[in-house]
Amino acid sequence: MIRGRFCEKEKLDLEESFQRELDKKERELQEEKDRQKKELQDEKDRQQCDLDKAEQKRLDDIKEIEDKALADIEEKRKSEVLMLEKKAEAEAEENRRSENSRHRGKINRNILSVLTDLGVEESLGKKIIREISTGHIPNVKILY
Numbered sequence: 001m002i003r004g005r006f007c008e009k010e011k012l013d014l015e016e017s018f019q020r021e022l023d024k025k026e027r028e029l030q031e032e033k034d035r036q037k038k039e040l041q042d043e044k045d046r047q048q049c050d051l052d053k054a055e056q057k058r059l060d061d062i063k064e065i066e067d068k069a070l071a072d073i074e075e076k077r078k079s080e081v082l083m084l085e086k087k088a089e090a091e092a093e094e095n096r097r098s099e100n101s102r103h104r105g106k107i108n109r110n111i112l113s114v115l116t117d118l119g120v121e122e123s124l125g126k127k128i129i130r131e132i133s134t135g136h137i138p139n140v141k142i143l144y
Helices: 002-117 122-133
Strands: none
Touching: 002 122
C-alpha cells in the first residue's frame, strides 16, 4: 500500500507537473499570440499613420496649388485693373488735349475773324495769332 500511495503520489505529482507545464505552454502561446496581435495592430497603426500623413500631404499640396492659382489670378486681376486705369487716364488725357485743341481753335478762329474784319489778310492774321500764342510778341497774351 505504501507503494501504491507513493505511486499515486508520484502520479499526482507528475500530473500536476504536467499540468503546470501545460499551463505554462498555454500562457507562453497566449503571450506569443498577444504579442503577434499587438505587433500586427502596431503595424496597422503605422500604416494608417503613413496613409494619414500621405493624405494630409496631398491635401496640403492641393491647398498650396489652389493658393498659388488664387494668387496668380489676383495678380493678373490687379495687373488688368492697373492697365485699365492707365488706359482710362491716357484716354482722359487725350480727350482733354483734344477738347483743349478744339477750344483753342475756336478762340483763334474768332480772333482771326476780328482781324480779317479789321482788314488784315488771313495768312498774316494766322501768323500774328501763332506768334502771340507762342509768346514771341511781348506784352500780348491770348486767354484761352
